[in-house]
Amino acid sequence: MISSDGYFDALYDACDDPWGFRNRWYERRKRLLTMAMLPRERYRRAFEPGCGNGELSAQLADRCDNLLAADLNETAVRLAAERVAATPHVQVECRSVPQDWPDGSFDLIVISELAYYLDASGLDQLAERIKSSLTPDGTLLACHWRRPFDAAPQTAACVHALLDARCGLTRLVRHEDPDVLLDVWSHDSRSVAEQEGLA
Template structure:
């Protein structure tokens, strides 16, 4: 993974439709389940998943969103995700180079998974700023990243999350930190799930 430019990503997906084993590894299936379990709301009106790859997490998020937009820089990944999600008319997959081509619209869920270390620091800061600007009231922002070193990337997951937290400046609802990955959930609504349901004060 030395080449993390858009052509490099496209070559990855043209050589292998599932280059990171999203479909086959228990690690990936478990991480998706934990990501979904950490969402504080049962349903979201409008979600956005940048860096959707071949759409495996997107397919899971689709069950929690009335409308879901996903994007990837690789045209081949977008093609694979569209095929994966073809039966879900409320899901749209677009090709976009972020942060410059950040979508218009407002979202109450933004999921940034395994993406932040593939951009430099200023671009990650811009992504955080775009995320903050597009949020609906009481929205949820989720980030999940690999913690171990990645060849060709200056930041690991911990550095990505520290920079996102600094840029978002939102209350943190949840953190899961394992040897392999870190998962954070932020929201402008600091209430816990029990508080949101009215039985904890």
């Protein structure tokens, strides 16, 4: 499980943008890739755990009727709430997933730079939570840094392989480069063109 003690608190105590979400081209490019890979133009209800300071949340808000963004760090929650303050259909809460998973179902779940902080038990629980709360037409997007670092007990490859095996979804698209791994899965295996009746 992820603990709010220590690691994340120290990062946010030092800086309100510890990963450079606002200014680094790597992060902006990753968000552009994330948004481009989503197979649907619009989602009814989305969940983004591990939202950090809300930069991705602000972009997801443009594609969702309702978005629940969450983080276990109180500073991150405050920053994210400030970032999306002009979008009343976005709610930001303090939650530690997977144990504090919200009620209800979602047609989009975005797991970005989060799951490799979980131990094996937590990762299993995350997959079960996703499986039980994703709607029949739902989309799961996972995005993780591929390079090893001390705070992550899991690799991006292991996380995505487990989600692929356990969530009962069809992988629609994958982007892989030396830095980042992004996968999109859905219950609906049709391509974007097929969904629009073009193929």
